[in-house]
Amino acid sequence: MASSFAHHILRLLNSSIIDIYFFGHYAAIAAIRCVVLHAIRQHQIGVTKSSEETMNLRPSLTHALRLAGACCLTLTASAFAASGAWPTNIVKIIVPYPPGTSGDLIARRLSPAMGQALGTTVIVENRGGASGNIGMAATANAASDGYTVIMGSDIQFSVAPSLYPKLSYDVETSFEPVGPAARLELALMAYPGVPANNLRELVKLVKDKPGQISFASTGIGSTHQLFMEQLKMQGGLDMMHVPYTGTGPATPNLVAGEVQVMFFGIPQALALSANARLKPLAVGSLQRLPLMPDVPTIAESGFPGFEASNIWAVWAPAKTPPEVVHKLRDALEKAVNDPDVRKWYASTGLTPIDGGVEAMTTRIRADRKKWAEVIRANKLQATE
DSSP, X not given: OHHHHHHHHHHHHTSHHHHHHTTTOHHHHHHHHHHHHHHHHXXXXXXXXXXXXXXXXXXXXXXXHHHHHHHHHHXXXXXXXXXXXXXXXXXXXXXXXXTTSHHXXXXXXXXXXXXXXXXXXEEEEEOOOGGGHHHHHHHHTSOSSSSEEEEEEHIIIIIHHHHOTTOSSOTTTSEEEEEEEEEEEEEEEEOTTSSOSSHHHHHHHHHHSTTTOEEEESSTTOHHHHHHHHXXXXXTOOXXXXXXXXXXXXXXXXXXXXXXXXXXXXXXXXXXXXXXXXXXXXXXXXXXXXXXXXXOBSGGXXXXXXXXXXXXXXXXXXXXXXXXXXXXXXXXXXXXXXXXXXHHHHHHTEEOOTTHHHHHHHHHHHHHHHHHHHHHHTTOOOOO
């Protein structure tokens, strides 16, 4: 029975249909053919031996058939991609933060244009918690078929490896970069009652009153904290850190003057400065922003080369077929370059990232080294 089935498998592997369907995988198919053929020959030899010896040879045939089946299943995803059939289902973008956060807004703005480019529906699913690690783990463990991707930030890929000692995924090997989505510039905002109207004046104030000026953040190891820690290290500043669970809880206390300064994304900074609830001291972009032309950059305020921004990008699970990654990348690029999306970027202080995947991954790896030093110097650590 097993030998008959094995011969059937071998005839199928020798057929032109298999060669066409798994185009580009001739080496793998040839290897499977050799394994099955060898097992058949061993089985035929076993027929002439004693029944006990024959029984010992049967497992090799069973193993060969299992191997052939497993290999065929492994090749199926790539074969579908190569045949042009992908996508045949809904594509899901996981956002590792709650609704209304920067990554969520970017994903929801890009998803319709990506869906149009792919010819399918693209939905957004929020999987917040553990500073983004829950959504990251869910993506890392998802099937490598292109139907689940993540809108992740440099927080997960640059900060988390040093901040969380026991991540359930590896940022280098568990994901495949699809492409950059946007750069979110940050602004340093202050309570209106603080006697400083720019960063230079704040630095002087902090040095005159060491340990008396506080800054808020969205939690231990958040970029809101890390950028301030970097400023402190470079400027020799002594400030008190007050962590919150998000910008929602932090903002009222900042407006009330219970804490003095905090970094915000440009969209929030614009809204808070429009009604004078907070005042901007500096922006984190390397050049002044058209939306805030009178606000100096951190770099021109005594911290040369200092940049405070977050990168948002799309990543797929590792081993996603290259053909699928290419289709996702092409759809993302079309979405980012959509005229309506570009207008929205300009109105909210977002900017596209030039240089594609290579520039993005180079920046993230460089930031990973930088944040590792900041985290180590300040003895920061969190649990997943």
